[in-house]
Amino acid sequence: MSNPPVLKKTLDELRTLDTPTVCNALELTSPERRIYGFTVSPLVCIRPELPPMVGFARTATISAIAPDTVKGRAAREKRDGYYEYMGSGPDPGITVIQDVDGEKRGFGAWWGEVNSNIHKGLGSLGLITDGSVRDLPDIAEGFQMLAGSVGPSHAWVHVEEYDCEVEIFAMKVSPGDLIHADQHGAVVIPIEVADKVKAAADIIAKNEGVIIRAAQQPGFGIEQLRDAWKDLEEIH
Numbered sequence: 001m002s003n004p005p006v007l008k009k010t011l012d013e014l015r016t017l018d019t020p021t022v023c024n025a026l027e028l029t030s031p032e033r034r035i036y037g038f039t040v041s042p043l044v045c046i047r048p049e050l051p052p053m054v055g056f057a058r059t060a061t062i063s064a065i066a067p068d069t070v071k072g073r074a075a076r077e078k079r080d081g082y083y084e085y086m087g088s089g090p091d092p093g094i095t096v097i098q099d100v101d102g103e104k105r106g107f108g109a110w111w112g113e114v115n116s117n118i119h120k121g122l123g124s125l126g127l128i129t130d131g132s133v134r135d136l137p138d139i140a141e142g143f144q145m146l147a148g149s150v151g152p153s154h155a156w157v158h159v160e161e162y163d164c165e166v167e168i169f170a171m172k173v174s175p176g177d178l179i180h181a182d183q184h185g186a187v188v189i190p191i192e193v194a195d196k197v198k199a200a201a202d203i204i205a206k207n208e209g210v211i212i213r214a215a216q217q218p219g220f221g222i223e224q225l226r227d228a229w230k231d232l233e234e235i236h
Helices: 008-015 019-029 072-086 113-121 191-215 222-229
Strands: 053-063 093-099 124-129 144-147 158-162 166-168 171-173 178-182 185-189
Touching (some): 019 185, 019 191, 053 072, 053 166, 093 166, 113 124, 171 185, 185 191, 191 222
Parallel strands (some): 053 093, 093 124, 124 144
Antiparallel strands (some): 053 158, 053 178, 166 171, 178 185
């Protein structure tokens, strides 16, 4: 593993936030990202009770509707190269895999008991995929999965490419990108603003607190809301 390009203190701070809060904070630190950089369709969160994942993307694409055209020694070398790649890069990792089967996306699951344990052992916190997952009771302990669907079979599933740009429900991810993900979905955090996200989130929380405290008071009505809202341009 190589050293992460973000301080441990910053990663620890990001883990205290949920993903919607990170998206809110990025609207302050990187306003141009307000309409991109995050998943825009629902993902099945296998373990919503787990804390947010914060780590660096290790990427690949898969297909399951037909056998791999790579055979024999070349197939073994590709498999070996894939797992070697998944065990490299900045730590901690998050595995981000795009299913390229189009309308049949999720036809076969790359993810289950075996691969969750392998990837966890190689340093991955969990998975983000628009494909399918299975073996849910037997997934490696503490390994998070955000998936497009749940299914029973692996069909002809195989890796197509790895260490490549992928797209998961409109979220484009390059190898090494900093990812924040929880039961709500996932977002890419630009590394250059990672250390500013927590402070931006605190500003938003302070503003929202004004509204929330007012709304919880006896006799709350529109006039109290107007008073609380007066110096706030936007709430989330």
